[in-house]
Amino acid sequence: MTTKTVAEHIVDFLGRREVEHVFGLCGHTNIAVLAALAESPIDFITVRHEQIASHAADAYARVTGRASVVLSHLSPGLTNCATGVANAALDCIPMVVIAGDIPTHYYGKHPHQEVNLHADAAQWEIYRPFVKRAWRVDRADLMAEILEKAFHLAESGQPGPVLVNVPMDIFSEVITSDTFDRIKSNTKSLVRPSIDDDTARQIVRALAEAKDPVAYVGGGILLAKASEELAEFVDHMGLPVAHSLMGKGALSDANPLVMGMTGFWGTELVNQTCLNADYVFAVGTRFKEADCSSWYPGYTFNIGAEGNDTKVIHIDIEPQEIGRNYPTEIGVVADAKAALRVLTRVAREMYPDGFARTGKKAEIAAFRKSFKASNVAMQTSDAFPMMPERILADTRVALPDDAIITTDVGWNKNGVGQQFDILTPGSILTPGGFATMGFGPPATIGAKLAAPERVVVSLVGDGGFGQNPSMLATAVELDLGIVWIVMNNNAFGTIAGLQKAHYGLTYGTTFSGTAAAPLNGPNYADIANAYGAVGVKIDHADALLSALREAIASGKPTVIDVPMINNPTPTTGHWNILDIYSPDKDISHVST
Numbered sequence: 001m002t003t004k005t006v007a008e009h010i011v012d013f014l015g016r017r018e019v020e021h022v023f024g025l026c027g028h029t030n031i032a033v034l035a036a037l038a039e040s041p042i043d044f045i046t047v048r049h050e051q052i053a054s055h056a057a058d059a060y061a062r063v064t065g066r067a068s069v070v071l072s073h074l075s076p077g078l079t080n081c082a083t084g085v086a087n088a089a090l091d092c093i094p095m096v097v098i099a100g101d102i103p104t105h106y107y108g109k110h111p112h113q114e115v116n117l118h119a120d121a122a123q124w125e126i127y128r129p130f131v132k133r134a135w136r137v138d139r140a141d142l143m144a145e146i147l148e149k150a151f152h153l154a155e156s157g158q159p160g161p162v163l164v165n166v167p168m169d170i171f172s173e174v175i176t177s178d179t180f181d182r183i184k185s186n187t188k189s190l191v192r193p194s195i196d197d198d199t200a201r202q203i204v205r206a207l208a209e210a211k212d213p214v215a216y217v218g219g220g221i222l223l224a225k226a227s228e229e230l231a232e233f234v235d236h237m238g239l240p241v242a243h244s245l246m247g248k249g250a251l252s253d254a255n256p257l258v259m260g261m262t263g264f265w266g267t268e269l270v271n272q273t274c275l276n277a278d279y280v281f282a283v284g285t286r287f288k289e290a291d292c293s294s295w296y297p298g299y300t301f302n303i304g305a306e307g308n309d310t311k312v313i314h315i316d317i318e319p320q321e322i323g324r325n326y327p328t329e330i331g332v333v334a335d336a337k338a339a340l341r342v343l344t345r346v347a348r349e350m351y352p353d354g355f356a357r358t359g360k361k362a363e364i365a366a367f368r369k370s371f372k373a374s375n376v377a378m379q380t381s382d383a384f385p386m387m388p389e390r391i392l393a394d395t396r397v398a399l400p401d402d403a404i405i406t407t408d409v410g411w412n413k414n415g416v417g418q419q420f421d422i423l424t425p426g427s428i429l430t431p432g433g434f435a436t437m438g439f440g441p442p443a444t445i446g447a448k449l450a451a452p453e454r455v456v457v458s459l460v461g462d463g464g465f466g467q468n469p470s471m472l473a474t475a476v477e478l479d480l481g482i483v484w485i486v487m488n489n490n491a492f493g494t495i496a497g498l499q500k501a502h503y504g505l506t507y508g509t510t511f512s513g514t515a516a517a518p519l520n521g522p523n524y525a526d527i528a529n530a531y532g533a534v535g536v537k538i539d540h541a542d543a544l545l546s547a548l549r550e551a552i553a554s555g556k557p558t559v560i561d562v563p564m565i566n567n568p569t570p571t572t573g574h575w576n577i578l579d580i581y582s583p584d585k586d587i588s589h590v591s592t
Contacts, residue, residue, distance in 0.1 A: 001178055006140050007032040007171040009180050010098070011040045013147055017188060019069055021045050021060065021449055023053040025080075027073020029100025032171040034071075045449065045478070048470035050077050052442040054084025056471075058093050059406060059429050060446030065225055067094035067154040068446070074101050075113045075123055082126065083436060088161045089130040090433025091246065092223055094154040095161035096147075097127070103169040104138070124165035134163040140170050144179040148186060156190045158318035159223060192224075192317070192335035200339075200346040203281070203313050203330060207237055208351055210279040215239040216262070218291075219246030219432065220284015220316060220336050227251060227425035229340035230283070236347050238357035239281060240364060242270045244291040245413070246432040247284070249422035256361050262300050263291040264573035265414040269367040271300045271572055282314045284336045287325040288433070294576035295325060303327065315339050375419060382541045385563035390541060391487055392420050395459065398548040402427060403455040404447045408440035408464035410494045412487055414569040416459060437492075438467030444482045445474055455483075455552055462488040462511075465524060465559075472531035472557065481555035483548065486524050489566035497568050501588065502581040528559035538562045 004012075010033060014022070023045045026034055037044045047053045050072055057068035072081045078099050088095050102114045107121045115123050124134045132153050135146045143166075150162045207213045215234050221227060227250055234241055234257055241258045243250055245265075251258050259270040271293070274280065280303065285291075293299035302308040303326040311329040314322045315336065322331035332339065347354075378389035388411040399405070401423040407413040407430045422428045429447060431439035440460040448456040465486045475482050496509035511521045525535030534556050536547050544562055551558035571588065578587060 001176050001181065003174060003176050005032060005036065005171065006143050006166075006173050006175060007036040009175070009177060010143065010147065010171075011036040011042065013144065013180060014042060014069060015040060016184065017151060022069045022071050023047065023057040023060070023446070024071030025050050025053060025073065025077060027077050027100060029074045029102070029168040030071055030098075030171070032168070033098070033100075044071070045445070045474065047442075047474050049468055050080035051084045051438065052445070052468050052471045052474065054081045054088065054095070054097075055436075055439050055442040056446035056449075057095055058084060058088040058091070058439075058446065059443035060450045061088070061093050061095055062222070062429050063404065063426075063447050063450035065223075067096050067151055067159075070095060070097045072097060072099040074099065075115045078123055078126060083434075084439075085127065085161050085163075086130040087431050087434040087436040087439055089132075091219065091431065092159050093161065094159040096150050096154050097131070097161060097163045099124075099163060099165050100171065101136075101165050101167045104167045105169065121167075124163055127163045130161075131163050132160045134165065136165045137167070137170055140173040140175050141179050143170070144183055148183045152190060156192075158321075192338055193333060194338035195315070195332055195334045195342045197342065197346060199330070199332060200342045201350065203332075204237070204343060204347045204350055206311075206313065206330070207239065207279060207281055208355065212273075212277050213237075213239055213279040213281060214273055214277040215241045216243070216274065216280050216282045216285060217241060217247045217250045218244040218283070218285025219250075221247060221250040222426050224284065224317075224336040225426070226284070226337035226340055229337050229344065231255065233340050233344045233347065236344060236351075236354040238355035238360070240273060240357070240360050242274055244285050244288065244432075245417050245430060248417050248430065249425055249428040251425060252423050253421040254423055256364060259364055259367075261291075261417045262573070263293050264571050264575045265290070265418050265569055266300065266573050267367070267371060267418065268572045269364070269371075274300055275302050277310055280310060280312045282312060282316075283340070284316060286316075286321045290575065292325065293573035296574050296576070299574040301326065383565065384539075384541050385489070385565050386538070386541050386544065388415055388487060388564055388567055389419065391485065391544065391562055391564060392416065392459075394545040395457070395485060395548060396420060398545055398552065399457060400455055403457055404429065404451060406440040406443040406447060406456070406458045406460075407431075408458075408460040409435050409437045410461045410463070410487070410492075411564075411569055412440070412459035412461060412464075414494070418569060437464045439464070441465055441484055442468060442471040444484070445471060445478075445480060448480045448482050449478075456481075458482065458484045460484060460486055461493060462486055462490065462521065462524070463492045466522070469524070469527055469531075472528060472533050472559070475557040476532040480557055482557050483551045484559045485548070486559065486561045487564045488521075488524070488561055489564045490521055491566050493566045496566065498577070498581070524559055524561040528557075533557040533559060536560045
């Protein structure tokens with residue numbers, strides 16, 4: 001038994017959980033933890049804004065598959081951090097946020113920086129709507145138990161962030177190690193639920209007897225690290241695969257069964273296949289709005305529509321997701337990886353020869369060929385500012401198959417989901433549920449720290465990059481060879497397009513620029529140089545590919561500012577906001 005400060009015990013605990021990085025920003029409430037970290041092998045990744053810390057930690061958890069750790073100061077630090085934590089919550093990313101708070105002996109006195117307009121010592125309640133649980137630690141001897149519960153809860157079931165809120169005097173309190181010693185032998189991870197053989201046979205039989213089955217997969221496949229198991233099952237059953245935005249990269253886009261993303265930004269092939277399906281085999285997906293064309297029949301899914309008999313088999317780790325948006329015939333609460341292993345074994349026992357479905361594979365191959373051909377003119381255009389399709393095409397050519405790509409919002413998310421091949425499962429990190437502008441640039445920091453041997457690139461608009469460019473300081477200080485490709489259309493392009501379509505103007509959605517750069521506003525290459533990174537300003541279409549290759553080869557943090565035409569991402573689905581803004585009118589998302 002040893003005697004240390006609570007902060008030192010926390011750091012020892014994190015070390016036993018093999019935590020290698022803590023993301024955050026200093027404040028007077030958490031310096032006791034920083035002092036303890038200074039004497040440990042754990043690296044503290046300091047940032048210039050707490051939202052950068054939470055986005056970086058989010059990406060780190062996506063790549064490693066384990067809960068990341070964020071250290072925050074009280075009130076303004078906690079609220080700065082909130083957007084990134086909420087983004088992680090809506091994408092089911094495991095994260096433990098440790099926040100400093102006012103000292104316990106100042107409860108009720110409204111000390112420096114406390115938020116207490118409605119209750120004393122209640123800052124932890126700010127996080128209650130989006131974390132799985134928020135703890136306020138009121139006694140030092142409870143810290144070990146709470147930390148243990150926090151990591152288990154963050155990583156189990158449907159993963160997500162949790163908050164451990166700690167008054168600063170408790171961080172500094174000296175206690176014995178007995179409460180921490182008591183949990184040393186506890187399991188570090190919980191066994192996830194699987195599926196029984198009888199249910200597996202029921203599912204396999206239904207899919208085998210279906211005329212037009214389709215697999216519909218979401219981000220739960222990636223959270224469960226179940227891409228290999230998914231590939232084995234759909235290959236044996238011959239199931240064409242549609243995916244949500246968050247399911248992009250669940251399988252390689254080179255897989256002959258992958259059709260693409262559903263919904264508003266989906267293609268005609270995938271939306272029509274889902275509409276015509278008699279069975280939808282859904283795994284790790286929540287049937288979210290944009291992926292389902294706002295749940296309107298006739299665009300992506302006809303499930304539950306009058307006169308339609310499409311049936312749903314839904315496997316998810318979270319019971320509340322099953323049947324939430326569509327009626328479900330067979331609902332199974334299980335881990336995707338474990339369930340798919342059982343399903344594949346049972347399928348091979350019941351149908352040893354599997355199912356070829358050569359006709360569907362041929363249809364997918366033909367559509368891919370025609371779809372790619374339809375984009376060639378844009379992908380090879382010499383127009384400048386550049387066509388977004390060419391930016392994506394040149395980026396794909398330059399990147400190795402296993403490069404990690406972070407996206408943001410706009411063309412770099414929707415266009416990537418539709419047109420950019422992801423060749424290594426799990427190599428694209430996208431803000432899905434919250435669709436947070438500003439996620440992509442700092443997410444690269446977490447991704448690169450988690451996988452330093454891999455190329456890491458951020459595809460981001462100028463609106464997203466401009467949110468928090470100070471993440472460049474962290475990248476330079478840590479010498480992280482990250483490349484940011486700024487798809488610069490001098491606008492919040494997606495919203496500008498919607499406003500133009502419905503109201504005939506772009507007020508508040510486009511940037512006026514400067515006298516020196518009237519078309520593209522700030523020179524992000526110069527900003528990069530000012531931070532000590534490498535900045536490149538593209539001035540003609542043929543310059544991007546060579547600049548990107550050079551940036552990757554250099555191993556230096558590099559920003560490539562690419563002027564881009566604000567063309568819309570093509571759509572075949574539907575989005576309810578079109579009806580809200582222009583009821584009874586045939587108006588869609590057009591360019592500015």
